[in-house]
Amino acid sequence: MKRKGLVALVGAAALSLVASLVTTTSATAAVNCDPYAGYKMMKGKTVTIFTSILEPELTTLNTAMADFQSCTGIKIKIEGSNQFEALLPVRVKGGNAPDLAWIPQPGLLAKLVDTGKVIPAPKAVVANVDKYWSKSWKAYGTVKGKFYAAPFGSNMKSLVWYSPKQFKTNGYEVPSTWEQMTALADKMAAKGQTAFCGGIGSGGATGWPATDWVEQMVLREYGSDVYNGWVNHSVKFSDPKIVAAMEKVAGWMQNPKWVGNVKGIATTSFQDAGKGIPTGKCMMLQQASFYGNIIADTGATIAPTGDAFAFYLPATNSKVTVPVVGGGEFTAAFSARPEVQAVQAYLSSATFATSRVQLDHWISANSGVPLAAYKDPVDKLAATYLANPKSTFGFDASDLMPAAVGAGAEWKEFTAWFGEGKSIADVVKAIDAAWPKS
């Protein structure tokens, strides 16, 4: 009797296992495949993309690319990692490169091109880039005269996130000059509030927000010539100008009156740093336009009168007009398979850019995207600044510098600057020493 019961149980289990394999799904989606008519059907092909973008943005990206995937049959697998800058070269050198990678650092792109494993951009991509982007954007994806990587997304980094609701409650006004901002910070400190949020933790990339703060200051104080010289090392880190800019940053983001626990900035992740803005735990955070993804994740509404919004980080020197630091990612390919090239062409198209823009918290320098497509007010604000012909634009310096510095020594030394109180003199000396000698 017992045995029969056991047999019956096993039989039932086997049956249910088989039943679970037979899943019936009905494809009732009515997807408009007209924008993708130019792409061949490549059913069953997979393209892998490796990126430093993490959740919640990854889900949004998948949603933006859903129609393309269903219309062409190509499956796109995105893998995000906060060890991206360290892992990608390892994977490439080890023969396990992804099909595509969204590289935020032209310096890292140049290093990978040296390995010979990066495939030059196909004709369709070159056509798109020539059509939709300015020459300077194409130049960021060009290494030694050959064009490899189309711009993917861009971001505007000269923003300060704050809470309009909190400002209203406390009677604060959005500052439009640097002096107004510092005076506001003093007011907040007097009330016992944390004026500036700070967090530079980011896994293997810990320290990168601090490089942004210094870049903002260098561009603001000295303008494009010194900024570009700094990028190509004709202006060293130990140059008195750069040191002065760093000291000004120290007076801002390392001022205990305004930021509270200075050393804690090194162990606070950049994501956690701004989460306190809607609740008033801290009042202002200098961060990029993509930070909207993270703040929106807390449930805050992003609007000029909502829980969170951003104002332009004021200039410090009247001789440098509307300084804007920005960045972007570039799509590099390690495979020349047709489906990979199809995805590359799609990613450089205005169709993709517009569909992603419509899902918010993402900006593209792709001129094929109508400004009206930006619904999120911060995106609109950032895109306007990026498109402003009068602005003094500087691409994120640490991303342009050689990877050994911009994705290596600079992060480490700046983390020590904040977390261990390392002196600016020692920090700049170490970074200069790490500059590749070739």
Add this chain to the structure above:
Amino acid sequence: MASSALKLQTQSIIEKGESGMSGFLTTNVPKFTSAFSAIAIFFIVLGLLFTIAGRANGKKARPIALIIFLGPALVLLLAGVVIPGVRTILFSFMNPDSNGWVGLANYQWMLEDPNVKIIMINTILWILVVPLFTAALGLLLAVMLDRIKHESIPKSLLFMPMAISFVGASIIFKFVYEYNEPGDVQIGLLSAVVKFFGLTPSDWMLSKPLNTFLLMIIYVWTQMGFGMVILSAAIKGVPADIVEASALDGASGWRLFRNITFPMVKGTFIVVLATGVVGALKVFDIVRTMTGGNFSTNVLANEMYSQTFVQFDQGKGSALAVVLFALVAPILIYNIRSLRKERTH
């Protein structure tokens, strides 16, 4: 709203691939085929080798057996350990891209760079503290748990952390060492305990040199089970009549341990120590996961990785690897020698 729901549904269909049983088979049949054929080839090759070895008789038997059974291992050792080892030593005298000689420049950098000084101090601290604590703790636990009732239960529990990777243990301890601002609730165990005793917790990962010792605790916690199990076996190997005889002479407790038990397990204890030293020198995951090597916690293995893969400087990374090897070498020599001594007994 509706269109995005539709989009998500489409997306989920895409993720499932084709629907139904046919989808399951078409995506997985190639995988099963290659897996089965790989296993089949493995067994065929093994079968062939053993048949050849079995057939050999007489004088030829021993050399053939040696070749067949040691050959593959030797080849793999050469290809995977010896040749890369020699390459690394050569790279340590070359430039970052390994296409030009720089002589002793990389070693000079190691002597001059302030960061490397911190790394060396940390590495020496790890070598001195960790093996001693792991082995001592293992010995203490082995002695205390020896011959108690149901000794397998506490021993299994203490051994379990060994099943966790260092990264997993680091993530656990990340929460233990979590620090929040004084006004907030302390979710980190260590901070909560410190607060309970009326003291103010500090940012543990920033406190030097405490942070290095906190990282060592993670290693000891993971590895003490190993020492305990091995020393427990050694203690059980102490002949019972000797213990009885010394008990008759009036030795018990500490005196029994010091004069009888410990001398008899000394050989094993030193082996556990040596294993601990090698493990401490290899520490990478813990440092990388907890602090990334920041805040003066950096160790040799982590910097070796950093230099080679983040700084793209194969010369410096190789120089660090050579130093690491030089530090490990004496222990290897000692182990081999004691093995030889045991064999001649």
